Amino acid sequence: MHNIKTIFGFGWVYLRRYWFRLTAGVLLGALFGLTNASFIWATKTLIERFSQKDGTALVMPSKPASQKASAAWTSRVRKGVNEFMDPWLPRANRAFDWRQGVGALFFLAMLSAVRGSTNYLSSYCIGWVSERMIRDMRMDVLKKLSSLSLDFFTRATTGDLLTRINGDTAQLLRCLKMGAADLVKESISLVSILAVLFWVNAKLTLFGMIFVPFCLFPLLVLAKKARKASKAGLGSEVMLTSQLVELLTSIRIIKAFNLEKERLDRYQEISKHMISQGMRNLKAKELVTPLIEVISMLGLGVVIIFIFKTQTSVGDFVGFLTGMLLFFVPIKKLASVHILFEQATPGVQRLINILNVQPTVKEPVQPKPLKHFRTVIRFENVTFAYEDHPVIRTLNLTIPYGAKIGLAGPSGGGKSTLVNLLFRFYDPTQGAIKIDGVDLRDATFQDLRQLMALVSQEVVIFDQSVAENIACGKPGATDEEIQAAARAAYAHDFIMQLPKKYNTRLGERGVKLSGGQRQRISIARAFIRNAPILVFDEATGSLDSEAEAEVQRAIDHISQNRTVISVAHRLSTLATTHQIIVLAEGRIIEQGPFEELLHTGGMFASMARKQGIFRKAS
Numbered sequence: 001m002h003n004i005k006t007i008f009g010f011g012w013v014y015l016r017r018y019w020f021r022l023t024a025g026v027l028l029g030a031l032f033g034l035t036n037a038s039f040i041w042a043t044k045t046l047i048e049r050f051s052q053k054d055g056t057a058l059v060m061p062s063k064p065a066s067q068k069a070s071a072a073w074t075s076r077v078r079k080g081v082n083e084f085m086d087p088w089l090p091r092a093n094r095a096f097d098w099r100q101g102v103g104a105l106f107f108l109a110m111l112s113a114v115r116g117s118t119n120y121l122s123s124y125c126i127g128w129v130s131e132r133m134i135r136d137m138r139m140d141v142l143k144k145l146s147s148l149s150l151d152f153f154t155r156a157t158t159g160d161l162l163t164r165i166n167g168d169t170a171q172l173l174r175c176l177k178m179g180a181a182d183l184v185k186e187s188i189s190l191v192s193i194l195a196v197l198f199w200v201n202a203k204l205t206l207f208g209m210i211f212v213p214f215c216l217f218p219l220l221v222l223a224k225k226a227r228k229a230s231k232a233g234l235g236s237e238v239m240l241t242s243q244l245v246e247l248l249t250s251i252r253i254i255k256a257f258n259l260e261k262e263r264l265d266r267y268q269e270i271s272k273h274m275i276s277q278g279m280r281n282l283k284a285k286e287l288v289t290p291l292i293e294v295i296s297m298l299g300l301g302v303v304i305i306f307i308f309k310t311q312t313s314v315g316d317f318v319g320f321l322t323g324m325l326l327f328f329v330p331i332k333k334l335a336s337v338h339i340l341f342e343q344a345t346p347g348v349q350r351l352i353n354i355l356n357v358q359p360t361v362k363e364p365v366q367p368k369p370l371k372h373f374r375t376v377i378r379f380e381n382v383t384f385a386y387e388d389h390p391v392i393r394t395l396n397l398t399i400p401y402g403a404k405i406g407l408a409g410p411s412g413g414g415k416s417t418l419v420n421l422l423f424r425f426y427d428p429t430q431g432a433i434k435i436d437g438v439d440l441r442d443a444t445f446q447d448l449r450q451l452m453a454l455v456s457q458e459v460v461i462f463d464q465s466v467a468e469n470i471a472c473g474k475p476g477a478t479d480e481e482i483q484a485a486a487r488a489a490y491a492h493d494f495i496m497q498l499p500k501k502y503n504t505r506l507g508e509r510g511v512k513l514s515g516g517q518r519q520r521i522s523i524a525r526a527f528i529r530n531a532p533i534l535v536f537d538e539a540t541g542s543l544d545s546e547a548e549a550e551v552q553r554a555i556d557h558i559s560q561n562r563t564v565i566s567v568a569h570r571l572s573t574l575a576t577t578h579q580i581i582v583l584a585e586g587r588i589i590e591q592g593p594f595e596e597l598l599h600t601g602g603m604f605a606s607m608a609r610k611q612g613i614f615r616k617a618s
Contacts, residue, residue, distance in 0.1 A: 003345040004183070004338075007175065010348055014133040025125030026184050032118040033188025036326060037196040038111055043322040044200060046107075049091045123181045130176035134169050141165050141354060149361040150425045151386075159242025164354055167241075168347030175344035179337040186330035186337070193327045214295050243267050361427050363444055370443040373435055373451050373532045373563070376400050377422070381431035384421060384586075391417045393586040394431070401532075404564040406574035406594075408604060409583040415567045418583070419537050422565070424448055453526035455555070457538035459518045461510025466495050467502040469510075469521055473529035485528035489554040491520040520554055527558045534559060536566040571608050580604065
């Protein structure tokens with residue numbers, strides 16, 4: 001019951017959006033439950049009509065006086081129903097007419113039609129709501145993930161995030177579609193059947209209920225096993241998804257090092273563990289029904305002995321027997337529903353956890369406007385650490401409008417971290433970064449990032465057309481603007497050679513393009529943004545010399561009349577910058593123009609010599 005409360009408590013914010021269909025599904029489910037109970041009355045009524053006209057039982061004597069007295073409160077209801085139905089149903093020793101023929105033909109068929117249609121409509125309505133609820137939930141999880149800071153993604157694995165979005169929500173969908181409808185329908189069925197059984201024979205019903213608790217014991221034990229197996233299975237699913245992502249995204253290296261067998265063996269090993277947990281889940285679910293059936297039939301056998309001992313009438317005997325057989329059907333289904341909810345609970349808890357995560361970098365409550373960049377960017381005593389590892393230490397830096405700044409230094413010196421702080425992917429541990437005197441923490445993400453465009457070494461190409469990829473820099477850009485940006489990035493010529501030119505779909509990760517071509521698409525995306533601040537983070541780091549020359553030409557072109565910050569390991573790409581900042585261990589150890597730093601003979605000159613760059617003779 002606690003797990004059902006948890007799931008519906010979590011899902012209510014989504015379910016209530018579709019209250020009309022949900023209410024219809026519940027009401028139709030309730031009607032289905034009531035029609036289930038009507039079959040007990042129908043069976044009892046038909047059997048009694050085989051009796052003599054005066055109602056004397058053919059096999060067993062009628063109820064004793066004490067039992068008749070206990071059922072006196074139902075006599076008027078029975079009389080009214082019997083008077084209405086009597087002309088339409090055949091009775092022993094009575095002439096058969098057309099109305100009895102129609103009644104005999106359609107009596108059970110109509111009950112079945114009502115039962116079947118309410119069952120279908122209830123399942124349809126609840127399924128309709130469940131599908132939309134899961135869609136909304138997946139969108140909320142994606143919105144939450146997109147709002148979280150970069151530090152969250154450095155801790156999380158792709159497999160875990162994919163499992164939360166797809167696996168956990170799919171399990172919840174299965175639980176709701178298969179379980180929620182049955183929870184309503186079978187609960188009402190159980191109550192209505194029990195009520196009719198008391199109406200038929202209260203003493204027999206009370207005696208029969210003694211065996212219900214014996215059915216619940218195996219359910220509780222197996223439900224606990226199912227929850228544990230489902231939780232362990234989720235862990236295996238996360239690992240399996242991570243392995244799959246790793247295998248597919250690293251296929252080039254895997255093939256180069258002949259790692260196919262090692263990767264597949266690892267995947268198979270995790271699959272075995274997942275299968276084991278899946279079978280534990282299956283056993284827990286499938287054992288419920290046979291155990292309840294055996295216990296219920298043993299109880300029914302004792303009830304039959306009791307019936308014969310108490311000389312119950314034929315009508316009550318058949319009606320009660322039908323009712324008891326029907327009574328254990330919803331019990332079995334509700335037991336399966338309970339297992340479904342137990343299996344879905346670990347995934348729901350994971351969804352609750354992810355939706356409760358708060359970003360470490362937050363939008364300001366009362367933001368200051370930052371619509372333009374006109375004067376200066378300042379880093380004032382900026383310190384930053386990843387957890388306990390300091391990366392930037394008390395850094396002060398001024399970048400005037402229109403300056404072209406290069407960032408150089410050894411790996412791990414803090415260059416990319418400085419870029420991340422400027423984009424406010426992280427906030428400084430101490431100090432402040434200001435644009436035109438506005439602390440970045442006081443500006444909205446929208447205002448801040450619309451002033452900047454990023455071209456990174458890790459080029460992101462979406463599985464869309466060339467035009468759509470370029471337009472990501474400026475949603476709603478016209479075809480003329482897209483082509484102008486492509487020309488500025490020296491990408492127009494190769495785009496026109498593609499099968500569908502600007503409408504060519506580039507495939508996942510832009511696999512249809514070369515590295516240099518992908519980078520120029522990325523530069524066109526930055527150009528169309530028309531941002532006053534351009535940031536190049538190792539933009540040519542992974543390219544060969546020919547592609548580097550092409551991309552560098554594009555970079556030089558779009559850098560005109562803009563403030564530029566370039567991070568580079570290839571120091572030759574910084575030759576045209578106004579100022580180079582050399583970072584090591586999070587501190588500025590050198591700064592100055594390119595030629596000046598070569599003459600100084602410090603760390604920059606040492607790095608340049610290793611790359612074959614020497615100072616010009618004076």
